[in-house]
């Protein structure tokens with residue numbers, strides 16, 4: 001069920017990160033001619049309402065060639081809706097977006113010539129072979145008939161499905177269908193490529209093969225925008241990424257920047273003993289350990305308190321591991337209701353989880 005306090009007005013959104021605000025400021029305050037000179041793709045306050053439900057909220061972004069931009073977010077964050085607006089499949093409610101200076105709102109036919117799109121669900125015809133599929137899309141893209149066959153072979157080689165080129169789509173595995181869909185997005189050499197979860201259903205080795213192929217595409221000068229649920233994928237491919245929550249960018253930057261901004265330091269996760277016959281620890285059980293952490297780790301931040309788990313972020317990297325383990329062992333000895341604990345270096349995955357846990361439940 002939809003939550004009643006979902007922000008209806010783009011201005012209602014709070015807690016935007018400084019990098020997200022800086023990008024907004026830059027897009028809003030730079031002349032269009034300068035933006036189009038610097039960026040292949042520009043989003044300016046891109047917004048989508050489904051009736052009164054705000055699915056995408058005023059996104060501002062500029063993406064250059066040689067850049068792969070990642071949209072990360074859990075289910076329902078607004079990633080596919082963003083793509084659908086960029087491909088002209090959904091009308092834009094407010095704002096606009098441009099590809100090589102062509103407006104999605106007023107020049108969609110021109111924009112469609114400049115983009116390749118791999119949708120989240122393979123839009124393939126079961127009875128055609130992979131070769132026939134590639135040839136059909138090549139013809140639709142205006143490629144001369146005599147070049148279609150060699151192009152199909154080249155794409156199958158680049159994406160490692162040559163062995164399956166003459167199989168019918170219905171005979172292909174899920175991973176090979178994704179490879180076929182991704183290669184379709186590249187037919188006609190479009191300068192901008194949108195990939196909606198390109199590696200869904202792929203085994204780890206195939207995934208890595210596709211990542212390498214996409215790195216080569218990126219390094220040939222194209223602009224790639226992809227959605228993913230995987231931090232690992234974004235680390236492998238993306239020059240920059242944004243974490244999306246409820247239609248908003250929550251943070252934006254290179255994986256390295258996000259790591260140093262949000263994931264430096266340590267994470268302590270403490271499992272608190274639950275009282276008998278209770279599914280969660282209450283304040284009286286968690287209070288002693290909360291006091292202990294506050295007193296002994298002055299820079300600690302309580303990031304999450306969920307049932308019997310407390311997760312702290314320790315930004316002070318100068319404290320040696322031995323000291324931290326020593327303090328946590330002491331807390332265990334003092335019987336502060338600690339059942340168990342773990343101590344580790346913060347990861348990008350934790351940054352992602354920290355941001356996305358604020359996603360409203362809409363289903």
Ligand SMILES: Nc1ncnc2c1ncn2[C@@H]1O[C@H](COP(=O)(O)OP(=O)(O)OP(=O)(O)O)[C@@H](O)[C@H]1O
Nearest residue numbers: 050055073074075076077078079080081082120362
């Ligand atoms: N046609 C529609 N009508 C009404 N609401 C929609 C429609 N399409 C999407 N939504 C809602 O908009 C929100 C964003 O959906 P969207 O598909 O863009 O999310 P997503 O980030 O791509 O999720 P996933 O990772 O599952 O693909 C969701 O709450 C979804 O239920």
